[in-house]
Amino acid sequence: MIRELNILRKHGRQYIKDLDKVVLPAVFRGRPEINKDIPGQEADKILALCPNRAIRREDGLSIDLGKCVFCMECAFACPSGIRFTNDYRMAVNRPEQLIIKAGDSRLLRPDPQVIRPEIPRIFRRSLKLRQVSAGGDNSAEMELSAAGNVNFDMGRFGIEFVASPRHSDGVVVTGPISSHMVQALKITWEAIPSPKILVLAGTDAISGGIFAESQAIDRSFLTENKPDLYIPGNPPHPLTFIHGLLDLMGRK
Amino acid sequence: MKDTITISQQPYSLSLNELPIPDYSVFCKVVTHLLSKEAAHCVNYFAVPDKDSLLFLCLIANDEAHTIDILAHKGGGPLASLTPVIPALHIFEREIHENYGVQFEGHPWLKPVRFARDSNGNSYPMDDYPFYSIDSHELHEVGVGPVHAGVIEPGHFRFLCNGEKVLHLEIQLGYQHRGVEKLMGEGRNGLQRAVCAENIAGDTAVGHSIAHASALEALTGVPLPVNLYLERAIALELERMAMHIGDTAALCTDVAYQLGQVVNESLRTIVINTTQLWCGNRFGKGLIRPFGTHYPLSGELTSRVKKNLKEAMKRFLPMSDRMLSMPSLLARYEGIGIVTREQVVSIGAVGMAARMAGLNRDIRHSHPDEAYRTIHFYPAVRDSGDVMARALLRRMEVEASCQLILDMLTLLEQEKAELPLPDYSLSLPPDSLSFSMVEGWRGEICHTILTDSQGKIRHYKVKDPSLHNWMALTLAVRDQEISDFPVCNKSFNLSYCGHDL
Incomplete structure (x- = not known):
């Protein structure tokens, strides 16, 4: 007992008291900002470079955070044109919001107009989630687990992962949705009583990521079901996940 | 004529034209002979389409001789299965059967590996x-x-x-199959492959990225400064520390010891945040790139790494001492989920799953790359083969990795060579074969590249240690209480996506 208390004393207080005040290191790859006037030649180079075709040219360059694998190669190739800030709040609820245009430095938040009114009404103080990894590489899964650990402690907001879909209010999908997991994902989704929410966590889940062109994935689940929240990242940081959910729950 | 090629030191590459192609009967004889030694295991055995037929390649490592033997045979017809003689080959023959329809006569267990359909077109829904x-x-x-x-x-x-x-x-398994090998092979550019490699298994992003980069570098033979190898090894050891500490937390969770869980979780946070401080990603994605790096480790960053590790170890050791001496925990760890040395040898287990049962198998020691050749390292080994052995091994490896990082940081101070930037477009030599071996935290990772006559990547083969080691979990739970399954499973923590690819 005394040894336990000693360990606890050394352990100190590990939880982050105010999640709003966390500043991640400058090197963290968060919400990008794109310069309006990237010279044509530079722009061509960046367009050709992007491994996942997340960058497009339309009235200046734009980055689709649903496709971006956060490799930063564009920023290394053209530091004056593209910069990844350390702003980890990137979760949104409209796919169009994922596209960051040149000159855009707006903060990314879910659009309150699009949040279904029953979500904050019912889940504001308690949101129990089931996680389904459908081809996920285990980094997103570990970050979701970390969101509930002693540091980030999302349990304080009533958010928790539960063991059964019967106990849950929604599904968090990770991975590009391998075709071998489609059936299990559908069964899990259907086992959850309505109203329920669907969250896509990570670039793989939002667009298929680097696996988008593989024949071994099957995205049909998403044509039938509309996500309530998109959480970019490779993998998403626990803070990106928690803040996204809090916005969706109307806690902000 | 010799029937095999033996290479004694990384980097591993050769011209395909040098490769002797004996008859299958000779191949079988040589493989059986090589694998009859306890120190030898099959690193990978796979087939590659070759005009109208198949080229079979087999890599056999010997831990004591520090060598790799490369064997090949050709053909397309039915073959006599080697699995009844060498059980460790079961998974490789099954995979070849699944991918190319080769019949292995006498194979006791020709079941799907990941595709849920066999080569005769018989489909098994998942x-x-x-x-x-x-x-x-x-x-x-x-x-x-x-x-x-x-x-x-x-x-x-x-x-x-x-x-x-x-x-x-x-x-x-197979639920996680994403077609990784196909994506790594077919007409993708260097950066796409590097990104794909770090997403093979996100918990081993550093390990797989090093394996990818090393295989490419072996192929081209471009000399790189030794500090690049040292920095990669530091990243690899950070990954090992983080995962072992995280799994220690999980081992506490599964026996309802909450203090151990929360303390170890927060210690893992310190380690992965150190990786984040270095490269902006908690799993080290983007940190390891072929032929160079965007994130040289230097100056203030070095001292922050040292400081963080010191802090983590100061809290990890007393916690670990307490945990591994509590009677209520020992009752759930000791004598539970035993895999014997004989079993791990016969299934060809690698990495931690071999070392917990007395088999000293560690690529860092047996087949070291440039970084591990520069330092003194001897692997930690336990011999009881139970959950306790795996828990203790993790603790010993956390300590060893921390020491390795500190030693390598000291070495790094003397190496001032400027590190090159990554290169994704170097041309590769034609008709060549290269492979890399990396001791990830689970064990040996091997990436193999074959190029065609134009120097394009013709076949890319990935092997995660879990491919060998899932069988160890199966053996561990035999004759155990089913309630001990979770703690047995966590003690190995094998990769699903690394297996399914």
Whole structure:
């Protein structure tokens, strides 16, 4: 007992008291900002470079955070044109919001107009989630687990992962949705009583990521079901996940 | 004429034209001879389409001779299975059968590996896998998965039980299959492959990225400064520390020891945040790139790494001492989930799964790359083969990795060579074969590249240690209480996506 208390004393207080005040290191790859006037030649180079075709040219360059694998190669190739800030709040609820245009430095938040009114009404103080990894590489899964650990402690907001879909209010999908997991994902989704929410966590889940062109994935689940929240990242940081959910729950 | 090529030191590359191609009967004789030694194991055995037929390649490592033997044979017809003689080959023959329809006559267990259909076009839907079953009124079956209670990857476990006792466990994988090898091979550019490599298994992003970069570098033979290898090794050891500490937390969770869980979770946070401080990603994605790096480790960053590790170890050791001496925890760890040395040798287990049962198998020691050749390193080994051995091994490896990082940081101070930037477009030599071996935290990772006559990548083969080691979990739970399955499973923590690719 005394040894336990000693360990606890050394352990100190590990939880982050105010999640709003966390500043991640400058090197963290968060919400990008794109310069309006990237010279044509530079722009061509960046367009050709992007491994996942997340960058497009339309009235200046734009980055689709649903496709971006956060490799930063564009920023290394053209530091004056593209910069990844350390702003980890990137979760949104409209796919169009994922596209960051040149000159855009707006903060990314879910659009309150699009949040279904029953979500904050019912889940504001308690949101129990089931996680389904459908081809996920285990980094997103570990970050979701970390969101509930002693540091980030999302349990304080009533958010928790539960063991059964019967106990849950929604599904968090990770991975590009391998075709071998489609059936299990559908069964899990259907086992959850309505109203329920669907969250896509990570670039793989939002667009298929680097696996988008593989024949071994099957995205049909998403044509039938509309996500309530998109959480970019490779993998998403626990803070990106928690803040996204809090916005969706109307806690902000 | 010699029947094999033997290479004694990394980097591993050769011209395909040098490769002797003996008859299958000679191949079998040589493989059987090489694998008859306890120190030898099959690193990978796979087939590559070759005009109208198939080229079979087999890599055999010997831990004591520090060598790799490369063997080949050609053909397309039915072959006599080697599995009855060498059980460790079962998974490789099954994979070749699944991918190319080669019949292995006499194979006891030619079941799907990840595709849920066999080469004859017989399709097994994922929920109709041909499990072993016993017709008995006394026994019952328990099915778990693919979706599990925790936040983990999918796979299906089918237990045959007598009361609470597990008679047999069969593991059906394949749910995570994303077509990685195809994506790594077909007409993709260098950066796309590098990104794909770090997403093979996100918990081993550094390990797989180093394996990818090393295989490319072996192929081109471009000399690189030694500090680049040292920095990669530091990243690899950070990954090992983080995962071992995280799994120690999980081992506490599964026996309901909450203090151990929360303390270790927060210590893992310190380690992965150190990786984040270095490269902006907690898993080290983007840190390892072929032929160079965007994130040189220097100056203030070095001292922050040292400081963080010191802080983590100061808290990890007393916690670990307490945990591994509590009678209520020891009762759940000691003598539970035993895999014997004989078993790990016969299934060709690698990495931690071999070292916990007395088999000293560690690529850092047996087949070191540039970084591990510069320092003194001897692997930690336990011999009881139970959950306790795996828990203790993790603790010993955390300590060893921390020491390795500190030693390598000291070496790094003397190496001032400027590190090159990554290169994704170097041209590769034609008709060549190269492979890399990296001791990731689970064990040996091997990436193999074959180029065609134009120097384009013709075949890319990935092997995660889990491919060998899932069988160890199956053996561990035999004759155990089914309630001990979670703690056995966590003690190995094998990769689903690394296996399924």
